[in-house]
Every structure is written in structure tokens, then in C-alpha cells.
Amino acid sequence: MPQVIAQGQTIECSPKTNLRSCLLRNGIELYNGGAKVINCRGIGTCGTCAVYIEGEVNQPNWKDKARRSLPPHSPTRELRLACQTQVLGDLKVTKYDGFWGQGSQVVWTPKG
Template sequence: MPTVTAQGKTMQCEAGANLRQVLLAHGVDLYNGQAKVINCRSLGTCGTCAVAIEGEVSAPNWKDKARRSLPP
């Protein structure tokens, strides 16, 4: 079971879980500063909620690949 640490909180989630939903369910603020007002509302186009991942991850899907092909 993956372990997620964000803003001093450590939580576990099911493999394949939506990270955004897991963080919100545990009261983690996804945005800070101006990003609280100016963000893409979870469309995956702005990069303000980007995370660093350690360990094994699944292969990127088409949406991940498309997003990474664009500038931040």
C-alpha cells in the first residue's frame, strides 16, 4: 500500500488511487499563494499541484504524456 507524505501528514492509500482525491480527503491544501485563485481546477494543465514521487510508479498514460509535452 503506497504511503503519501504531504505538509507534515503521512497517509496510506490504495495502489492506483487518485492522488488529488487522497490529499483532499486528508485535508491537504493543494495550492498555496496565488495558485489558490489561479489554477486549472484539476484539469492537469497548469502544473501548480505538481508533486515529486519516490519509488516505483505506473507508466504514464496518454494524458500524462500530452501534459509533459507542453511547457509549464
């Protein structure tokens, strides 16, 4: 079973589990500020669940690529939308600041 390390927790999940679902189900604060209330609930249109991932995940799908190509995101930044990401192996997840998680300051790291 893959292990996801995020915000000081180590979570086991089944292969191909949706990363957003895995994080939220385990009490991880995935959204910054008002994005906790105003987000697309996992359909890949808002971009507020953007995270930096180290580890094995699926290739970005068209929704992930399309949303991250629009401001305030940048297609050259190595972020992924948690809602469009499948866990394929062990992961370390980092969340950045900004409403869309696009900022430069770390909100939380794998260790906490």
C-alpha cells in the same frame, strides 16, 4: 494499503487512488499561491499540481506527458501531475515553488 508521506503527514490510501484526491482530502497544500483558486480541478490541463514523487505510481499518461512538455514545465524534469497519478505503493511527495510547482525551491517535503 499504500502510505503517502507528504507535508509531514503519513496518509493511508487504497491502491490506484488518485494522488491529487488523496492529498487534498487530507488537507495537504497542493497548490501554490493563486493556483489554489485557478486550477483545472484535476483534468490535467493546467499543470499546477506538479510534484516530485518517490515511490510506485502508474506510468505517465498522455495528459501528464503533454502538459509537462509545455513551458514553464520541462519534459526532462522528474515531476508528475498529482491529478493524473495513481498511487500503487508507498510514496514520498515533495512540492516545489512557482505557480505551476515548477520552481527550484522546496515548498514542502515528505517530512514537513
